[in-house]
Amino acid sequence: MDILIRSIQLTATGREIVREREVSTDTVSVGRSTENAIPLPDLAVEQWHLTITQDATGTLHAKAVGTLGFTHDGVNTMSAAIDPSRGGELGVGSFRLEFGAGEGDGVVVTIRRKAADEGEARDQLAGFGVASVLPSRRLVAWGTLLAILIAFLAVPVITHVTRDRVAEPDIDSEGVVVMDASWSTGALSSVHHGLEDNCEACHVEPFVAVRDETCQTCHNQLGDHADLDRQRRGMPEFSGGEAFLWSVAHAFGKPGPAACTDCHTEHEGAGEMEPTSQQFCSDCHATLDVRLTDTALGNAADFGTDHPQFQTLVHPARGAEEIRLSLDNVTEDFNGVKFPHDMHLSDTNGVARMAMRLRMAGESGTLECDDCHQTTADGVRFLPVEMEDSCEDCHSLVYDRVGSTFRSLSHGDIEQAQADLMANDRSPRSPVSSGRRRPGPFAPGGIYYGNFGRILNTRLTRADFADEALCGECHYPGDGPELSVVPVTQRDRYFMHGWFDHSAHGTNAMGASTEAEACASCHEADTSSSANDLLMPDLASCRDCHMGEDAVEAEVPSTCAMCHSYHPPASADSAPRRIASLTRRREDEQ
Numbered sequence: 001m002d003i004l005i006r007s008i009q010l011t012a013t014g015r016e017i018v019r020e021r022e023v024s025t026d027t028v029s030v031g032r033s034t035e036n037a038i039p040l041p042d043l044a045v046e047q048w049h050l051t052i053t054q055d056a057t058g059t060l061h062a063k064a065v066g067t068l069g070f071t072h073d074g075v076n077t078m079s080a081a082i083d084p085s086r087g088g089e090l091g092v093g094s095f096r097l098e099f100g101a102g103e104g105d106g107v108v109v110t111i112r113r114k115a116a117d118e119g120e121a122r123d124q125l126a127g128f129g130v131a132s133v134l135p136s137r138r139l140v141a142w143g144t145l146l147a148i149l150i151a152f153l154a155v156p157v158i159t160h161v162t163r164d165r166v167a168e169p170d171i172d173s174e175g176v177v178v179m180d181a182s183w184s185t186g187a188l189s190s191v192h193h194g195l196e197d198n199c200e201a202c203h204v205e206p207f208v209a210v211r212d213e214t215c216q217t218c219h220n221q222l223g224d225h226a227d228l229d230r231q232r233r234g235m236p237e238f239s240g241g242e243a244f245l246w247s248v249a250h251a252f253g254k255p256g257p258a259a260c261t262d263c264h265t266e267h268e269g270a271g272e273m274e275p276t277s278q279q280f281c282s283d284c285h286a287t288l289d290v291r292l293t294d295t296a297l298g299n300a301a302d303f304g305t306d307h308p309q310f311q312t313l314v315h316p317a318r319g320a321e322e323i324r325l326s327l328d329n330v331t332e333d334f335n336g337v338k339f340p341h342d343m344h345l346s347d348t349n350g351v352a353r354m355a356m357r358l359r360m361a362g363e364s365g366t367l368e369c370d371d372c373h374q375t376t377a378d379g380v381r382f383l384p385v386e387m388e389d390s391c392e393d394c395h396s397l398v399y400d401r402v403g404s405t406f407r408s409l410s411h412g413d414i415e416q417a418q419a420d421l422m423a424n425d426r427s428p429r430s431p432v433s434s435g436r437r438r439p440g441p442f443a444p445g446g447i448y449y450g451n452f453g454r455i456l457n458t459r460l461t462r463a464d465f466a467d468e469a470l471c472g473e474c475h476y477p478g479d480g481p482e483l484s485v486v487p488v489t490q491r492d493r494y495f496m497h498g499w500f501d502h503s504a505h506g507t508n509a510m511g512a513s514t515e516a517e518a519c520a521s522c523h524e525a526d527t528s529s530s531a532n533d534l535l536m537p538d539l540a541s542c543r544d545c546h547m548g549e550d551a552v553e554a555e556v557p558s559t560c561a562m563c564h565s566y567h568p569p570a571s572a573d574s575a576p577r578r579i580a581s582l583t584r585r586r587e588d589e590q
Helices: 121-126 137-161 190-195 226-236 240-251 279-285 341-346 350-357 388-391 414-423 575-587
Strands: 004-010 016-023 028-031 052-053 058-065 070-072 075-077 079-082 090-091 095-101 107-113 311-314 323-326 398-402 407-409
Touching: 058 070, 070 079, 079 090
Parallel strands: 004 107
Antiparallel strands: 004 016, 028 052, 052 058, 058 079, 070 075, 070 090, 090 095, 095 107, 311 323, 398 407
């Protein structure tokens, strides 16, 4: 049987689209499955709904395959016979199959889909439908657009320009602009989350970018990165596409370059504000010496590949002025005290034995760095080492015993020490142990033996400041004629333009070492025989872990903002804002 299948579809404007194809088969199958010769995409049609065959006389026989029938010329049936010369119509679901004679012995099947509003059902259901009482689709569309413009544009703008007061960026107050939250492009960072309901605190004027003076309403203590004129001279000239983009940005009122919003982008989601990218810094600092020929700063573009050696604040020799020097050119920092680190960190000498006897030794059986060096609460710097807390356990200054009271010389005050000795009465004292020998460390010659008999010296003399003497064992004598020692410098900050967080490298706020990094992995104290050795790690040692922002193979890809603050701190002893915020958070967690 040769059959021509003609499918007719209507466009939205009523134009007919006719597609034809020829099929030569003994049996024509009709159903929803695409494997049928005549597929009908309608859920009211079974997968295999009916079959059509032709006998020797040319008559077509249609027979239902499933449980659902079809209509033949409007009559429901399960089978039907159709003479192609006379024509006929089968109804299957929402489709009509019109049969007619073709060329020769061929058959033509025209497939049409019934219109949704076809027949009497349209008139019968019209009175029960809501479409008859609703406005037209065009009117609904325009009305919806007008409602959106009023609610999300007109109302926010009108309430913004007619507000009675100028909003302050106060996290405890709510904004007066209505419906402005619909314009938010994302959540604010954790430091600004309190301004979520007070958009006009930052967006002072509608459709105008946030200005620097608005940011400085709260952040008024920030220092300038550099003198503004010098900073402008240090910036490179924009050219090409970058210059074009800035011209477009300025045309729309965007401030900059070097505006607050160039670095600090908001509405990027909850959490900490993203650190400034490395490129923002390298735009100027990669070739800074070309534009600022008098600068003392070295060019820097990438910590892993293009960064100058660290410069540290030191006294390079006794009596020398305090200066900043490159670690390539300095190995000593005279601090006025004699202290061999290697002797105190040894695990075999007498210091180690005494530490174990006094139960001062750590798990390793020796003194540890954090037995003396305790970090500050922010984990960035260290507290001063005090004689009374860290040294006197072994280096005792006890000179007298009255009953159960032991009297010690005042450390750090020579005049008071002199007064203590002169005020001491001269009556003989009984020794700590009796004349009878007592075994162990309390016996004469033992480490705890002390015979507080008559004191012969009534004052300190120059001899007490000689090497290995009472004061000279740890201090250098002063240069003047009076008794004095060279002042001791305990530096809490070596790098003036960079910051280092010890807590992130294996030391918590109490100075206890964690599993991250041991002190000796960066500071070679276990091999230092002099306190004047500068034990600061250099650039190469930091690059063992840290490389530039784009060095994905590094253990810690690092941006400039990890160690440097764009805004200089208020004083040399204050931490940059990033470190200060970490400090407050750590203190709150303790």
